[in-house]
Amino acid sequence: MNEKDTPGLSDAEVSDLLAEEVLTHFDGGKVENIEKMSGGASRETWSFDWLDDSGRVTGDATGLILRRDPGNTGSSGEEGWRGGKTTYSLDRTTEAELQRVVHEAGGLVAKVHFAIPKGHALGDCYVMDRIEGEVLAPRILRDEAYADARKTMAYQCGEILAGLHAVDPATLPKGMVQMPVGSLIAYYRELMDGISDYHRDETPVARPEYHPAFELTFRWLEQNCPKDVPAGLVHGDFRNGNFVVGPEGIRAVLDWELGHVGDGMEDLGWLCVRAWRFGQHQNPVGGFGQLDDLFAGYENAGGRKVDPKVVHFWEVLGTLKWGIICMFQAYKPISGLVDSFEHLAIGRRACENELDLLKLIEDSC
Amino acid sequence: MPQDRATAEELLAGVEKFLRNDVLPQLQGASVYKCRVAANMLSIVQRELAQGPAADKAELEGLQTLLARESDKDDVQASLDDLNAEFCAKIRSGELDDQREAVIAHTLRTLIDKVGIANPRYAGLPQQG
Numbered sequence: 001m002n003e004k005d006t007p008g009l010s011d012a013e014v015s016d017l018l019a020e021e022v023l024t025h026f027d028g029g030k031v032e033n034i035e036k037m038s039g040g041a042s043r044e045t046w047s048f049d050w051l052d053d054s055g056r057v058t059g060d061a062t063g064l065i066l067r068r069d070p071g072n073t074g075s076s077g078e079e080g081w082r083g084g085k086t087t088y089s090l091d092r093t094t095e096a097e098l099q100r101v102v103h104e105a106g107g108l109v110a111k112v113h114f115a116i117p118k119g120h121a122l123g124d125c126y127v128m129d130r131i132e133g134e135v136l137a138p139r140i141l142r143d144e145a146y147a148d149a150r151k152t153m154a155y156q157c158g159e160i161l162a163g164l165h166a167v168d169p170a171t172l173p174k175g176m177v178q179m180p181v182g183s184l185i186a187y188y189r190e191l192m193d194g195i196s197d198y199h200r201d202e203t204p205v206a207r208p209e210y211h212p213a214f215e216l217t218f219r220w221l222e223q224n225c226p227k228d229v230p231a232g233l234v235h236g237d238f239r240n241g242n243f244v245v246g247p248e249g250i251r252a253v254l255d256w257e258l259g260h261v262g263d264g265m266e267d268l269g270w271l272c273v274r275a276w277r278f279g280q281h282q283n284p285v286g287g288f289g290q291l292d293d294l295f296a297g298y299e300n301a302g303g304r305k306v307d308p309k310v311v312h313f314w315e316v317l318g319t320l321k322w323g324i325i326c327m328f329q330a331y332k333p334i335s336g337l338v339d340s341f342e343h344l345a346i347g348r349r350a351c352e353n354e355l356d357l358l359k360l361i362e363d364s365c
Numbered sequence: 366m367p368q369d370r371a372t373a374e375e376l377l378a379g380v381e382k383f384l385r386n387d388v389l390p391q392l393q394g395a396s397v398y399k400c401r402v403a404a405n406m407l408s409i410v411q412r413e414l415a416q417g418p419a420a421d422k423a424e425l426e427g428l429q430t431l432l433a434r435e436s437d438k439d440d441v442q443a444s445l446d447d448l449n450a451e452f453c454a455k456i457r458s459g460e461l462d463d464q465r466e467a468v469i470a471h472t473l474r475t476l477i478d479k480v481g482i483a484n485p486r487y488a489g490l491p492q493q494g
Contacts, residue, residue, distance in 0.1 A: 207442075210449035212472045215456040274489065281488065342402045348409060348483040355476045356489050358469060 008070040009121070011036055017122045018046065018066055025114050025127070028053055033063070044068050047130055065110065067092065068125030088187070088236075090257045093117045094175035096126035098259050102233075105167045108160055108252050131252040133244040138278050140245045141287045149249045154289020156249050157238075157271060158297020164253075165264035165303060167233045172261065179260040180231065184317065185221055192324045195331045203334065209327065213354035217320045220361040226310045229263040236260055238267040239276040240286040268294060268306065269314020274356050275322050316360050323353030374414055381407040412482045420478035421445060427471040428452055431464065 009017070019031040034048040046066040069092055090098065096115035103109050115126035140146050179187070192214060200208035236258030244252040270276075272284050272291070280287035285294045295306040330347020332338045371379065384404040392400055421441050428448035429435050432455075436444035455461045461468050473491075480487050 208446065208450070210446075210453050212449070212453055212456060212468070213476060215453045216468070216472065219456060219459065219462075279488065341406075342399055345402050345406050345409070351476055351479045351483055352487050352489060354472075355480055355487075358473055358476065359489075362469065 009123075014044075014046065014068075014122065018048065021114075021116060021122060022048070022050055022064075022127065026050055026052070044070055063130040064113065065128050065130045066125055067095075067128070068123050070123060088177045088179050088258065088260050090173075090175060090259060091118065092124040092126055092257075094173045095256050095259070096128070097173035098176065098256050099126075099128065101171050101173065102164065102167060102256070105163070105171075107164055107167070108250060109256070110252050110254075131244045133246045133251045135241070135244055135254070137240040137276070137287070140240060140243070141278055141280050145247055146245060149245055149247055150288040152249050153243075153245075154283075154285040154291075154293035155297035157285065157289070158268075158294045158299070158303070159301040160250065160253065161235075161238065161264065161267050162298045162301035162303030164235060164267070165232045169232055169261060172233060177260050178231065179234070179262045181225055181229065181263060181266075181317075184262070184266075184321075185218070185225075188317075188321055188324050189218060191328065195324075195327050198331065198335060209350075211323070211327075211350065211354055213357050214320060214323060217316060217357045217361060221313070221317060221320070224313055224316075226263065226265070226307075226313055229265075230304070231261050232264050234260050234262045234264055234266050236266070237270070239271050239273070240278070240288065241276065263310075263314075264303070265306070265310045266314050266317075268298065268311045269316075270318040272311065272315045273318040273322060275319075275353075312360070316357065319353050319356050319360060323350045323357070326350040326353065374411055377407050377411050377414075381411070409483055412485070416478070416482050420475075420482065423478065424475045427474060431461075431467060431471055 014036075015034045018034060022031050023029060029050055029052045032049045032051060034046060037045045037047050044067070046068070047063060048066070049063045093115045096112045099109050099112045103111050110128040110131050113127045113129075116122050116124075118124045134140055134143070134146065141150070192211070196208045196210075200206055235253065235256065237255055238253065242253060242255045243250045244254060271286050271294070274281070277283065277287035283289055284291055291308065291311070295308070295311075298306055326346050326349045329343045330345075333340050333343045334347075381404050384400055384407070389397065389400050389404070418441075425441060425445055425448070428445070432448055432451055434448075436447040438444045438447050452461075456468065477491065480490050
């Protein structure tokens with residue numbers, strides 16, 4: 001993917017700056033094996049080792065990770081949307097702070113060593129422990145090595161989420177936003193309308209998009225909205241693909257940038273959205289497990305009693321959200337936000353979510 | 366004015382075959398994925414050319430019945446835009462709440478055609494029999 005007008009640093013420059021920062025932070029030692037693991041348009045992950053002066057690898061970790069924004073306009077998330085007035089994704093400094101809070105509360109998350117705020121040459125970034133394991137969802141769902149992990153992951157997800165949702169809201173970073181259900185619905189309504197208006201008014205071919213099943217879903221959401229919801233920490237993107245998994249189960253939860261304060265059931269519902277099953281539809285929980293196990297894990301670890309209807313509500317909202325993100329992916333190259341032809345094809349997948357939604361909202365009538 | 370052969374469909378099919386049989390085996394890394402996406406895009410357009418007109422006609426008829434009016438626009442696309450705008454606005458305002466069954470049936474029929482063009486192998490597509 002090529003970012004337009006990116007002033008960003010070269011890989012060699014990032015490596016040099018990173019080594020410099022790490023040596024300053026740890027007061028000496030040696031940095032080795034710097035490697036760029038993934039480079040999206042708006043987020044990069046680098047892996048490296050820090051050895052102390054005697055040549056030992058630091059602490060209990062076998063290595064470290066740098067997570068950084070290259071410093072151009074965000075484009076993998078909705079923050080790049082021109083018409084967007086609200087955004088709830090966190091900057092790297094706040095994300096690092098959130099990971100720290102969760103780590104201190106005993107959550108399964110990599111320990112953060114230090115963060116470098118915006119304005120520094122390296123950009124908005126932080127350094128954390130590298131947790132070894134598999135991240136690619138299709139491998140976790142299919143490889144024999146994870147057969148035992150798959151058996152326990154739904155229950156384990158329940159336990160992890162119960163712990164996460166019990167984090168004292170008073171300890172959360174100040175930059176975190178309250179996103180109760182009404183605000184989330186309004187957010188996606190605005191995103192969908194903004195994209196559609198753009199296609200109607202600002203492209204050479206005036207072709208708005210019409211998504212009657214999304215409209216029916218918005219209507220259904222209004223009518224089925226959970227009431228009197230206790231507010232707490234929500235991960236916001238808790239699903240297969242953001243788990244580091246070993247043969248024994250989940251070792252860490254990644255990607256905290258959509259963390260917010262809201263209804264914890266959002267995390268349970270999102271985990272069950274069809275897109276995260278990667279074809280394993282017999283296992284509604286992330287392609288690996290059953291709802292009963294997820295709910296039991298949640299309740300046995302101290303989470304509130306799960307109302308399956310509320311989880312279903314969030315699965316519906318999650319599927320809608322995914323459908324609108326498909327629209328947004330196509331919007332990016334159409335509007336010139338990124339130069340990436342493969343995003344165009346994703347726009348044609350919005351209708352799959354519409355089909356799923358019709359079934360989801362009909363099943364609950 | 367009709368163009369000479371090859372037709373648009375034949376041109377697309379030719380390029381798609383070239384990408385899949387000749388280009389793809391020579392690629393490595395991220396380009397493999399991109400080349401597959403490119404070939405899949407060409408299949409979408411071929412299906413759209415073949416199945417789109419019938420799907421548009423069925424959708425237009427469904428909308429006319431539901432909204433009890435015909436569009437005054439002169440071509441099918443503009444009529445569909447016109448009627449779909451009204452259809453979506455009426456779902457949103459609740460004006461079609463009492464026709465829920467008919468609304469769902471029309472939307473489902475339209476989506477089956479749409480997904481049949483965009484991704485006929487989608488597992489969520491109801492089996493037709």
